Amino acid sequence: MTGLPRRRLLGFAGAGVALAGAGAAVGALSSSRPSSDQVRLTGAEAVPFHGEHQAGITTPAQDRMHFVALDVTTTKRAELVSLLQEWTEAARRMTAGQEAAEGGAVGGNAQAPPKDTGEALDLPPSALTLTIGFGPSLFDERFGLAGSKPAKLIDLPRFPGDDLDERRTGGDLCVQACANDPQVAVHAIRNLVRIGFGRVSVRWSQLGFGRTSSTSTAQATPRNLFGFKDGTNNVKAEDGDALREHVWVAPGDGPDWLVGGTYLVARRIRMHVEIWDRTSLAEQEQIVGRTKGVGAPLGQVAEFDPVDLHVKGKGGLPVIGATAHVRLASAEHLGGVRVLRRGYNFTDGSDGLGHLDAGLFFLCFNRDTGKQFVPMQAALAAGDKMMEYLEHNGSGHFAVPPGVREGGFWGDTLFT
């Protein structure tokens, strides 16, 4: 890696600290009720870019996200490959807190366009991760990739209640940028788009202002816009067995180039918060199957008490009802199926009808979407009372290649 970091870190003892260390520090700082601001006290460091898996999946979920789906506009395979190589080099640099390319915003030839757009010049790495995915459409005739298409990279079925907007659906490629400073996430996506000029164009994008899932046992559970803790019963980074079983593509699963990778499902879910806000607390808790305050499963006391679907209440009916979200989405109900959730809250202006356009940008990673996300979402779409308050209006499915080795590039196992 060349060039100076964008800035020297002042006052951050944690700079460059490995992730486990950062997670531990968060835990120590805030054992009982950490806030998102406290998490940020250790949120300025760099997250390693290289590894067996891409960062941004089991990385403790950062506070902010910018997600972009792109279409490839060139039809030349060589141009696609060189784009992925240039992107990887820029991603290596930006995740380390450097500018997108040597010379950067102000250090190059003044008569040429700068090689970095500059808006992150004074900002630390902020735990930026960049995670790439390949959509089903990338494997059509254009780039000779049809033979390498993973059989599991299916077109998602239409679920009951889906109200998908073409302008928020699909994409040849996606990049998920997560960081603890939104300006750093937006800067990264914007520079990748800039580098891709003439070869890719933006299909849709989504800004998430607040993480709505924890992905590490060291993180406090954040809240979604229904006001409930979200991510309590998530697959966590510390649970290696669960990751192997539910998240990482293993040898024999599908194409060899995807081993160590995973599948990403994105769903833009509008939440009709005005209607939810007029529902009683008791009804809200029935719908979720957990209490709103501490987030305990109904029938239990503390947030991390195990969900017990068999506890009976007055009248012999299960305390966690037949239409409760945590019942229908549970591994027990679904024959062992789980996914790693990594979503973000959003608000995108208003809907023209007097309401805020707010919701949850649901992101999950799984090893076989057809056997994990699909039956889970099918169960929710069919029976979840929460669906009355939701509208799925954006969707994407992407194969996420494995992590990049030093000297390698995003997707090199597919192209070489």
Next chain:
Amino acid sequence: MTGLPRRRLLGFAGAGVALAGAGAAVGALSSSRPSSDQVRLTGAEAVPFHGEHQAGITTPAQDRMHFVALDVTTTKRAELVSLLQEWTEAARRMTAGQEAAEGGAVGGNAQAPPKDTGEALDLPPSALTLTIGFGPSLFDERFGLAGSKPAKLIDLPRFPGDDLDERRTGGDLCVQACANDPQVAVHAIRNLVRIGFGRVSVRWSQLGFGRTSSTSTAQATPRNLFGFKDGTNNVKAEDGDALREHVWVAPGDGPDWLVGGTYLVARRIRMHVEIWDRTSLAEQEQIVGRTKGVGAPLGQVAEFDPVDLHVKGKGGLPVIGATAHVRLASAEHLGGVRVLRRGYNFTDGSDGLGHLDAGLFFLCFNRDTGKQFVPMQAALAAGDKMMEYLEHNGSGHFAVPPGVREGGFWGDTLFT
């Protein structure tokens, strides 16, 4: 004030600290190159709600913003007044880090809808400020306010190049929420909208992810999406004379009810960043009139060196050219006119044409919009080379009432 704070602050020495103190702490922490993350180290405290002026104007600009423009749907003056009273009580509580009403998300009757939506339950005050404004349309026939309309609350003229979108323009009321945690700002707006159900409806709203102006000498200057430092030559909170001259409505200026208030102009400015990014560094610096790296005026060395419009370069031409942004917007060029800028960067998905929809949500406060913002924007619209990269597509003008006394309510000087 009643009820417990949403959470006990852990590890924040600055809780409840007055603003001057918080500003000083920021300055001490980060004398040379503070980052937005460092500013947040002291960004969890509460900002006092009561005072001579509303908070959120000279308050050191927080990192995140949610702005909403609303239409009043009731036609009863009494309902409008009681709404303003209820809003004020909720604003008092939320800016202090409490839930929107006693009982809150989980402490009330379980058979009734909760009195707070809950998504900020574990979060500290985060320097939340809530600032209300009254649009020209509020002073029509509906509420008997026509006689109290400030003569200076003009309908803004159409400027050359304006491309205003009806759906992002106007509004009877506006509320600007600024905070160092976006979830806190979004929570506040959402709860005010909830409280207003049946009396107001959302006309438009805008999320700003990064502040793009400093409003205090203790703050580092942030960068906008053109990569330039923005706010260097702003009117600052510490300059009482400038505030009196350019920002606060004084006795004799206009209606008495507005003394201690000001006027807010909002402009949603799309920035064509893709075109900008293909412009050379030299050209970019000519357009702004400052260097991109340190932000020094052309012809000078350091960021805070005074702008000198008379320095000549090779060929005897002024170094800061005739079409430079800082020349055309300067007090010297405009006969002494200044405004207090308080804008935010935004990205709202994509434009359907392959580009990100990104820009600057320009907010400024001034004492007489017709004599300050209007000639300034007219000069820029006519001569600023930067306009080639901009598109003004949203706009609003609001009279901002003075600060609220203990026991008073937003706008009480207008209604009583």
